[in-house]
Amino acid sequence: MTLRPDLAIIAANVATGSRILDVGCGDGALMAALRDERGCDARGLEIDPANVAAAVARGLSVIQGDADTDLADYPDGGFDYAILSQTLQTTMRPDWVLDQLLRIGARAFVSFPNFAHWRVRASLLWGGRMPVTRLLPVAWYATPNIHHVTIDDFRALVAERGLTVEGQWFLAGDKRRSALAANFAAEHAVFLLRK
Structure with a gap:
């Protein structure tokens, strides 16, 4: 099975035999x-009932729930990794969700689309409209994205929370980019964090 590029990065960096909670597992x-x-x-924890059914059909342990409310029900330190992939920007309180991930897991993987990518900037500058791109494929009024996070915004939140970045990966299309100018050049970011 071929994983989405951000998921492939996460899968390649999870220790064998780990206990995982995938929040927004699709x-x-x-x-x-x-x-x-x-x-x-x-x-797994997933809000969409059709995705829950698909995951359960794969023989996976997934429950229907909402990251904005249900993470509080998980015990401290219950997992080696908590994973939040392309979900942070859809939550009501991304700061609270991040705190919960690192309460539940010893480490957290967080991936998200970068709203400061040059194509997004160009769309706003030249067209004056919110962009529709491969990673942001729907119009502003139909998107589940309620917080438009950038790589630099996320780095600032991580610093404010006093968290340690153990790994960071940046993607443009399906290819890796360097950390140099990532806020401008990367469409997508993946971070591995710990307290």
């Missing part, structure tokens, strides 16, 4: 890869 593609290829005990 159809469970990452969880299945971690279970089958890394021997991980992967659990």
Whole structure:
């Protein structure tokens, strides 16, 4: 199975045999890869009932729930990794969700689309409209994205929270980019964090 590029980065950097909570797990593609290829005990939380059904059909342990409210129900330190992939910008309180991820897991992977990418900037500057791109494929009024986060915004939140960045990866299209000018050149970011 071929994973989305950000998920492939996460899968390649999770320790074998780890306990995983994938928050906003979608159809469970990452969880299945971690279970089958890394021997991980992967659990999931997903808001969309169709995705929950698809993940359960893969034999995965996924419950329907909302990151904005249900993370509070998980015990401290219950997982080695908490994963939040392309979900941070859809939450009501991204700062609270980040705190919960690192309360629940020893480490957290967080990936998100970078709203400071040059194409987004150009669309706003020259067209005066919110962009529609491959990673942001729907119009502003139909998007689940309620917080338009940039790489530099996320770095500032991480610093404000006193968190340690153990790894960071940047993507333009499906290719990796260097950290140099990532806020301008990367469409997508993946961070590995710990307290």
